[in-house]
Amino acid sequence: MTLQAKLDAFKTDFEAGKPPYNVPPSVIQTMHRATAELIEGGAAMRALKAGDEAPSFTLKDADGQPISSTDLLAKGPLVLSFYRGVWCPYCNMELQALQAALPEFEKLGASLVAISPQTAVNSRKSVRQNELDFPILSDAHNDVAAAFGLRFELPDYLVDLYKGLKNDLPAFNGDASWTLPMPARYVIAQDSTILYAEVNPDYTRRPEPEDMLPALRRAASVAA
Numbered sequence: 001m002t003l004q005a006k007l008d009a010f011k012t013d014f015e016a017g018k019p020p021y022n023v024p025p026s027v028i029q030t031m032h033r034a035t036a037e038l039i040e041g042g043a044a045m046r047a048l049k050a051g052d053e054a055p056s057f058t059l060k061d062a063d064g065q066p067i068s069s070t071d072l073l074a075k076g077p078l079v080l081s082f083y084r085g086v087w088c089p090y091c092n093m094e095l096q097a098l099q100a101a102l103p104e105f106e107k108l109g110a111s112l113v114a115i116s117p118q119t120a121v122n123s124r125k126s127v128r129q130n131e132l133d134f135p136i137l138s139d140a141h142n143d144v145a146a147a148f149g150l151r152f153e154l155p156d157y158l159v160d161l162y163k164g165l166k167n168d169l170p171a172f173n174g175d176a177s178w179t180l181p182m183p184a185r186y187v188i189a190q191d192s193t194i195l196y197a198e199v200n201p202d203y204t205r206r207p208e209p210e211d212m213l214p215a216l217r218r219a220a221s222v223a224a
Contacts (some may be wrong), residue, residue: 003097007090011204014089016120026201027161034158038201043182047149047199049123054188055147059115062123067113067137069188077195077219078188079212082150082181083116084203085172087125094206095130101209102133108216110187115180117142117173131137140174143148145181150199154178187215195219 001009014021015028048054058068074077074178080100084091092128094115105112116123123136154162154163159178162169170176183203187196196215198207 001155003206004059005093005095006093007204007206010089010093024158025068027165028110030157030161032058034155035204037155038152039180043152043201044199047182047184047197048186048194049197050194052194052197053185054192054194055144056192057144057147059139059144060120061135061137064120064121067111071194072111072113073188075111077111077190077216078186079105079110079112079216080184080188081112082148083114083126084180084183085116085118086122086129087167087172090201090203090206094129095126095132095210097206098136099130099132099148104210104213107215108213108220110216110219111121113137115139115144115181116120117175117176117179119172123146127135139181142179142181144219148184148186150180150181150184151179152182154180179185185211185212187219189219189222 014023017023041134042125053221055068058066069078081094083095098112102112114134114136116136117139120138121139126136139145145151168179182201184193184199185207188194195218196212
């Protein structure tokens with residue numbers, strides 16, 4: 001089953017309010033409203049695209065060790081996944097799919113990292129629960145996400161909804177702002193050129209990991 005098929009199956013059960021979710025229709029309507037407004041506002045159009053230069057960054061992994069994009073790119077191409085947090089089931093399914101594809105990425109000399117605003121404690125939980133062999137880096141206040149054009153502020157009505165669902169982003173992220181990154185996937189060549197970019201304001205839609213392989217093959221051929 002493809003990643004998107006798994007996401008669609010989960011979405012169907014979740015939005016139908018099936019146990020254990022039991023989500024009322026009003027909650028689903030509010031989530032749909034927020035997604036539609038983000039799409040209509042053209043947020044994705046402002047994100048970095050293929051052909052742009054990726055900004056460099058240094059972030060800490062779940063164990064507090066600094067990870068530099070410059071160091072990673074010195075070894076080979078880089079795959080980035082911007083991850084909302086351990087609380088997001090769609091994101092966790094994506095991480096699992098990326099983990100399954102990791103051997104293919106490594107064959108092409110690529111490194112894979114996820115970037116999330118969540119705290120190190122929550123990243124350790126993500127790594128453990130999803131059985132990951134790649135790091136999740138903590139992007140405090142979504143500053144790196146902002147450099148990629150991905151950060152957005154949740155509207156007040158969505159903040160109220162999240163609070164009602166006990167989804168306390170300031171607690172998850174150790175940051176008072178109610179901001180998130182749009183889910184995004186990038187392949188970056190060793191010269192920092194973005195070879196592949198997929199940004200979607202609809203967090204229920206994710207590209208297949210295999211979609212990045214042509215860009216990674218191009219990067220590997222240039223490096224060779």
